[in-house]
Amino acid sequence: xxxxxxxxxxxxxxxxxxxxxxxxxxxxxxxxxxxxxxxxxxxxxxxxxxxxxxxxxxxxxxxxxxxxxxxxxxxxxxxxxxxxxxxxxxxxxxxxxxxxxxxxxxxxxxxxxxxxxxxxxxxxxxxxxxxxxxxxxxxxxxxx
Amino acid sequence: xxxxxxxxxxxxxxxxxxxxxxxxxxxxxxxxxxxxxxxxxxxxxxxxxxxxxxxxxxxxxxxxxxxxxxxxxxxxxxxxxxxxxxxxxxxxxxxxxxxxxxxxxxxxxxxxxxxxxxxxxxxxxxxxxxxxxxxxxxxxxxxxxxxxxxxxxxxxxxxxxxxxxxxxxxxxxxxxxxxxxxxxxxxxxxxxxxxxxxxxxxxxxxxxxxxxxxxxxxxxxxxxxxxxxxxxxxxxxxxxxxxxxxxxxxxxxxxxxxxxxxxxxxxxxxxxxxxxxxxxxxxxxxxxxxxxxxxxxxxxxxxxxxxxxxxxxxxxxxxxxxxxxxxxxxxxxxxxxxxxxxxxxxxxxxxxxxxxxxxxxxxxxxxxxxxxxxxxxxxxxxxxxxxxxxxxxxxxxxxxx
Numbered sequence: 001x002x003x004x005x006x007x008x009x010x011x012x013x014x015x016x017x018x019x020x021x022x023x024x025x026x027x028x029x030x031x032x033x034x035x036x037x038x039x040x041x042x043x044x045x046x047x048x049x050x051x052x053x054x055x056x057x058x059x060x061x062x063x064x065x066x067x068x069x070x071x072x073x074x075x076x077x078x079x080x081x082x083x084x085x086x087x088x089x090x091x092x093x094x095x096x097x098x099x100x101x102x103x104x105x106x107x108x109x110x111x112x113x114x115x116x117x118x119x120x121x122x123x124x125x126x127x128x129x130x131x132x133x134x135x136x137x138x139x140x141x142x143x144x
Numbered sequence: 145x146x147x148x149x150x151x152x153x154x155x156x157x158x159x160x161x162x163x164x165x166x167x168x169x170x171x172x173x174x175x176x177x178x179x180x181x182x183x184x185x186x187x188x189x190x191x192x193x194x195x196x197x198x199x200x201x202x203x204x205x206x207x208x209x210x211x212x213x214x215x216x217x218x219x220x221x222x223x224x225x226x227x228x229x230x231x232x233x234x235x236x237x238x239x240x241x242x243x244x245x246x247x248x249x250x251x252x253x254x255x256x257x258x259x260x261x262x263x264x265x266x267x268x269x270x271x272x273x274x275x276x277x278x279x280x281x282x283x284x285x286x287x288x289x290x291x292x293x294x295x296x297x298x299x300x301x302x303x304x305x306x307x308x309x310x311x312x313x314x315x316x317x318x319x320x321x322x323x324x325x326x327x328x329x330x331x332x333x334x335x336x337x338x339x340x341x342x343x344x345x346x347x348x349x350x351x352x353x354x355x356x357x358x359x360x361x362x363x364x365x366x367x368x369x370x371x372x373x374x375x376x377x378x379x380x381x382x383x384x385x386x387x388x389x390x391x392x393x394x395x396x397x398x399x400x401x402x403x404x405x406x407x408x409x410x411x412x413x414x415x416x417x418x419x420x421x422x423x424x425x426x427x428x429x430x431x432x433x434x435x436x437x438x439x440x441x442x443x444x445x446x447x448x449x450x451x452x453x454x455x456x457x458x459x460x461x462x463x464x465x466x467x468x469x470x471x472x473x474x475x476x477x478x479x480x481x482x483x484x485x486x487x488x489x490x491x492x493x494x495x496x497x498x499x500x501x502x503x504x505x506x507x508x509x510x511x512x513x514x515x516x517x518x519x520x521x522x523x524x525x526x527x528x529x530x531x532x533x534x535x536x537x538x539x540x541x542x543x544x545x
Contacts, residue, residue, distance in 0.1 A: 023230060025378055026441055050372070051359045052443070053469035055454050068441065068452065072371075075378030077441050101359035104477050127183040138191060 004047045004071050005078065012039055025074070028066075030081045036067065037093040039080055043069050044099055049078060051099050056109040058141045059083075063090045063115055084115065094120035112139040147171060151488060155184050159265065159492055166479075166495060173487045178480055193466035198224060198435050198457075202299050205453075205468065210294050211257060214250045215446035216468070217299035218243060219453040222380055222442025224301045224435060227457055231380055236427040239304040244381035245419045246289065246298050247444070248412040252323070253282040254447035255405040255412075258499045259330065262402060265493045266343045271333065278326040285319050288312055303429030313420055320413050320420075327409045334402060344399040348494030350482045351396045358478035361471045362449020363404045364498045368396035374445040386418040398497040405499075435461070446471050448499045472500050 005027050009016060015038075018030035031039055043049045049069040057064045062085040069078045084090035094117035096102045106117045107126040114137040117123060125132060154165035163184035169177040189208055193201050202217035209216065225231045231240070256279040263271025283293040289308055290296040298304050308316075334340050350360065355368040365372055373390040375383040391407045393400035437459035444451045449471030456465040475498035483494045 022439075023226070026226060028439075048356075050356070050361075052450065052452050053454075053467065053473075055465065055467035057456060057465040057467075066454070068454070070377075070443075070450070072377045075374075077378070077443070079441070099359065100357050101474055101477065104473065125183070127186045129183070138188070 025076050027078045033082045033092050040095045054105045056113045090115045178483050197461050211254050212446040213295050214246050215444045215451045219442045219444040219451045221299045221301050223440040223453040223455040226440030227438040237424045238426045239428040240382050241419050241423050242304040248415045251412045251447045265496050302432035307428050347490050348398045348482045349396045354481050359474045360478050364475045367393045367400035367404045369394040374450050386415050388415050401497050476500050
């Protein structure tokens with residue numbers, strides 16, 4: 001079985017801020033927002049991992065995004081963690097151009113947490129009604 | 145000259161059991177594009193979880209869906225147990241077996257339900273009636289084990305809520321034995337029937353490459369040749385202690401999706417039999433009191449595919465984030481490629497072939513503004529609806545003048 005985590009660590013040695021192996025099948029890697037797209041491309045295209053979902057969380061220090069990938073041959077869940085510190089105007093590069101299955105996931109995070117995905121081809125409401133008030137995001141905690 | 149016509153299916157449509165909206169763009173009989181609009185079943189369950197005690201959440205997530213109502217609580221407790229050090233290290237043996245039995249029974253009832261609906265969608269109502277007839281004894285088994293036909297309430301953090309009584313085990317074994325001839329019948333009736341083959345073969349194809357691109361899961365992915373199954377890849381319960389096979393087909397059409405589900409019925413019966421045979425004696429609950437701070441991921445192979453839950457805890461008695469990703473969320477989106485290029489008459493079965501569950505797909509969000517007040521209550525929504533109807537009436541009347 002291929003050591004995918006080892007390959008990610010090798011390839012992104014300089015970019016990985018923190019590596020955490022919570023258990024043999026739960027791996028967390030911290031990246032800067034700017035490095036996420038390259039890492040996602042490598043993990044999805046070159047290593048053949050499947051995108052399970054993306055979790056967005058409103059934290060006091062910013063919006064945390066977790067890109068959960070599943071490597072089904074070993075049963076590992078590899079989660080890339082990044083923090084968008086500017087809560088007033090959180091931005092990150094969209095991964096939909098790389099993974100078409102991420103379209104709905106990013107649309108949901110956009111409407112519920114207000115994260116702008118640059119380069120997303122179709123950023124519009126998914127779950128909420130079309131005339132939902134602009135700038136209101138249901139999963140924001142509004143800590144400030 | 146091309147002439148595009150829009151054919152709406154939904155939001156409320158007699159063919160669909162849940163509200164969702166497909167806008168089909170057709171040229172003649174052929175579907176050339178499709179818009180999928182969801183959001184009609186959005187209830188705010190992710191947000192709700194942040195205000196519930198860890199022990200209350202299985203109740204609310206169980207109600208995400210009435211069909212895979214064991215998968216969501218199971219994935220949730222796995223996520224919480226991931227924070228505590230993993231299911232296998234926390235939960236007593238007997239509870240692992242009970243969880244597995246309930247999870248597999250659910251797969252049988254869900255696949256039979258889908259088979260019936262699929263028969264109904266292609267106008268083959270005999271399959272519908274028979275599939276649902278044989279689903280009833282499965283629901284009776286649920287009633288015997290859990291006390292309920294649909295919402296089982298069996299999962300809790302650290303164990304199972306109810307035990308399986310010793311005197312019930314032979315009755316359950318007998319019910320499984322009785323179910324087997326019915327599954328044989330379906331296998332023959334569906335897989336050898338020329339009418340069903342004519343309606344399902346080569347229809348609604350999602351090939352392997354597309355399944356990877358759309359991140360499809362469950363029978364939808366397995367019918368396209370993707371050999372993935374959480375039960376084997378990331379085992380939970382006692383799936384690594386019983387022998388069973390992952391069913392994989394290669395063509396990716398609806399016939400393959402049907403075949404995968406029917407053959408999985410045999411595997412499920414096989415798994416439950418082994419579990420009942422090996423059911424150990426002992427405690428069923430580890431009596432977990434506190435959940436420490438940390439993050440956990442739990443995933444379960446629901447009848448429709450991988451059900452994914454993520455929990456972030458700060459050490460208090462409720463989570464600060466609970467992310468839920470149901471399998472249909474990935475599979476429904478893939479209809480965009482499966483339905484385009486088909487005729488309208490094949491669209492209904494194509495859209496149904498992923499075994500969609502819109503209740504699962506949509507959850508999240510009760511809105512609060514800065515004053516911590518609800519933005520809209522039920523009455524506000526009624527007023528909004530009345531105003532909209534009034535506007536529509538005015539517009540229609542205006543058009544008549």
